[in-house]
C-alpha cells in the first residue's frame with residue numbers, strides 16, 4: 001500500500017496540470033506545499049515560482 005496524497009479532485013501538477021497517480025513530488029515553498037508529476041516540472045517551477053502562483057500562493061490556471 002502506498003500512501004495516498006490528500007489531493008483535491010481535478011488538481012494535478014502545478015506546471016503541466018497533468019493529474020498524477022502515485023509518486024507525486026512535493027515541494028514546500030513559502031509555507032505551502034505544491035505537487036508535481038516529475039522532477040522536470042518541479043525544476044521549472046523552482047526557476048520562477050511567481051510565474052505559476054497568484055499573490056496569495058494559489059496555483060494559476062494559466063502561467064503568466
Ligand SMILES: [Zn+2]
Pocket residue numbers: 013014015016017018036037038041
Ligand atoms: Zn508536470
